[in-house]
Amino acid sequence: MPSEPSRLSKSRYLSGLQCHKQLWWRVHEPEAPELSPSAGQRNLFAQGREVGERARRHVPGGELIDLPFHQYDNKVAATREALQRGVPAIYEAWFLADEAYVGVDILERTSRGYGVIEVKASNSRKPEHLPDAAVQVHVLRRAGLQVERAEVMHLNRECRYPDLSNLFVREDVTALVESVLIGVPDELAAQRRMLEGPLPDVPIGEHCTSPYDCPFIARCWPKLPDHHVSKLYRIERKRALELEADGYATIYDLPSDLELSMIHARQVKAVQSGRMVVEAALTKALAHFASPLAFLDFETVSLAIPRWPGCRPWQQVPVQFSVHVEERGRGLVHHEWIADGPEDPRPALAAALVDACAGARKVVAYYASFERDCLKQLREAVPRFAKDLERIEKRLLDLLPAIRNHVYHPDFGGGFSIKKTLPALVPGLSYSDLKVQDGEVATVELQRLMLQGAELPAGERAALRDALLRYCERDTWAMVKLLETLRSLVADQLELF
Ligand code: SF4
Structure with a gap:
């Protein structure tokens, strides 16, 4: 049974804390299209669930309240029953008091009462974690529990695979939570009153993007x-x-x-x-792009729980590349590599990359600091190619500043990402014909191919792999065509003088 609209939950309370209007829509229009999570958000939820499950191993001996998500009352009853049995910890404990449900990631018995542990998949504690813990402490105390400690248990950026013994950091936030607690009862009451009335009038402001981007921005903000x-x-x-x-x-x-x-x-x-503006200094900037050139782009995955040697939580790990390279007598030749299994992709990727870039004098990237970071990481992960990878790094050239510092087209729309500059400078070439059209989707789909690919039907797996290859290839082909256009702009200018 879904929850009754009048009852609040922890997540509803937190969205109401950001904005009453947002909460009103979430409660009264739960099917609103804006509330459908994006591929990136679904991925974050899934990784957050994995982190939550893993955290339980660090507070052993507990009992899981393992009931379907919407069975709130059954979960509350099962939690009460587990408490009566005196178990040392409860995972996913549920409580109802003050007309609000809260789920506690880990409830730990202490010498004189209980500790609430809020598990977060982030690499640090954030200010928005405090009201989250506070509403739990408030409801548990109203339900009759002696809560004497509140903790945020988050991922540890110092942790390195394979030693996951320090995957989590537990931070005692009891004193901070006590100071936030004072406002909780009034806010809960205000939210309940508001939900019984019509849509509240809330002006737009900084709160629309803090601490989270509100899904209803397109409804509230005027079209510019x-x-x-x-x-x-x-x-x-x-x-x-x-x-x-x-x-x-x-x-x-x-x-x-x-x-x-x-x-x-x-x-x-x-x-x-x-009209497009092109500075004369573009000629000088382009002189650095001396043939033979390679055009390089990486795609990465980012896992909350690391699974390859030396990796830390949420590290962006290169798992795919595309290279277009100018080869004597053959013109532009395309090289590509993609990981499609769960094993560490970096040794094979590094070998293929060194091979692909071997004949290039300069290696062109778009926003090259990203490629530089990937190469540095590969050097550490695959020491036998460290020297070759360093040579690629030293040859890196960034195409983005060549555009940003010399060219502006009215269709750039205030940005210089390749998604903005490509259709403006190379009409007819964009990402709109591709199945994977942006980096966020590419990351999620790469992760699916690598970690769940073996469970996919062969046809679906092949189509997914192909879609990812085509996306990465488009990134390097885009650079090839952008450079061609920039060179033609320079040639046009020279003709003028
Ligand atoms: S866009 Fe701003 S004002 Fe509108 S519902 Fe969201 S947070 Fe509230």
């Missing part, structure tokens, strides 16, 4: 006009609001005497003239 001042490249929200308050709603409205950074000045010039 094209080239709104907030689209100036990386402008601070405060500065954009100031410009708006001064009467400059869009980039078209900005006066010519406004002091601007070089990039903003180029952006304003391009938008106001409706």
